Amino acid sequence: MYAASKILKLHSAEIMQNWEAQVKKEIPASNISSNKALRNRLPEVLNDIAEMFSEYNELLEIEKHEKYGKIIKSSFDHGRNRAISTHYTLKQILKEYVIFHKVLTETLENNNVYSKEVGITLKYTLETAMLTSASSFSDSLQEMREKLIGTLAHDIRNPISTAYFVLDVINASDDKARLENLKKIGLRSLKKSLDLVDGLLDAISVKAGEGITLNFSEIDLVKEINWVYQEATEIFNNKVTFDCNCEEVIGVFDPTAIRRVVENLVTNAVKYSARNSVITMKMECIDDEVTIKVHNIGKPIDKDSQSQIFEFLNRGVRSNSTDLEGWGMGLTLVKSVAMAHGGNVDLESSEENGTTFCISLKTNFNKPGKVRTELNFSEN
Incomplete structure (x- = not known):
């Protein structure tokens, strides 16, 4: 032979x-x-x-x-x-x-x-x-479906829990202003849950290389990110700040998806931040591109994990890195959504400067309508 x-x-x-x-x-x-x-x-x-x-x-x-x-x-x-x-x-x-x-x-x-x-x-x-x-x-396809469904189900659980809490604390003796505020929070959370249900059902039919389906429309992105910021200040004990250099950003985006990815980054920032540290949100507009940054001070993500943290299935076998275990499928979806908007997501993490995730988005990369995202991020 x-x-x-x-x-x-x-x-x-x-x-x-x-x-x-x-x-x-x-x-x-x-x-x-x-x-x-x-x-x-x-x-x-x-x-x-x-x-x-x-x-x-x-x-x-x-x-x-x-x-x-x-x-x-x-x-x-x-x-x-x-x-x-x-x-x-x-x-x-x-x-x-x-x-x-x-x-x-x-x-x-x-x-x-x-x-x-x-x-x-x-x-x-x-x-x-x-x-x-x-x-x-x-x-691998079955694993992707399970991860997508698990991530979406987790995202739905949070607003439902908020709505349940609001209903539970309502008291007949509450003044009108308090009742109106609780009603606003409850309706907002239930609407968010309904927006996510379609994605949960959609994940069941995922095929090779596919992620979630996005629904693009013309919106003011500043309002959506400010919405995330306001909710974060209500939910988390850490102080959250928001800095934006533009009054409005009109473009074609999926508002539900954008809110989800920023919420994901803020939640992780709180999860991995030092106690009582500040979580910083920043939004910058330059020509037809928008960048959204989320920064926290805490244990940094090691260099090896930084190169893998946005990837799912690309490495052949699952990583044994404990730094990656807590991030799950969430960051894969963050990158998927960013790329579907003509942008990307970057990470900088060090002991000295903390951890910053930066999402870039093109304001008019898409036309209004539904598009299935892709998970094919690298050419291995």
């Missing part, structure tokens, strides 16, 4: 080019990705197959081979990556491996190194890799 190994190594670039050409022709979703993202872990799989061919000759020993284990791990990561690649389906994942098997077989046959032993080994390895990748893809 050494001859087969030599041919695979010699023609590796040609193999990947042929595979890529056929995949783009037969799998529509593949045309959205860059070449690097499309190939993903398959060049590593190809290299490990070639190495495996050169180092063993007994099929019974295949599962004990180090390279076989790496192939299965790469296939697991490949399936997980496809779960955050827009429009991929289970059928398309399987088709990728069928084409890969076909291209490898043709290359070996054309160079007269294909044998029964090579064929059996290749078939067994790639079929197992295919099953692993398909299973990883399906499990």
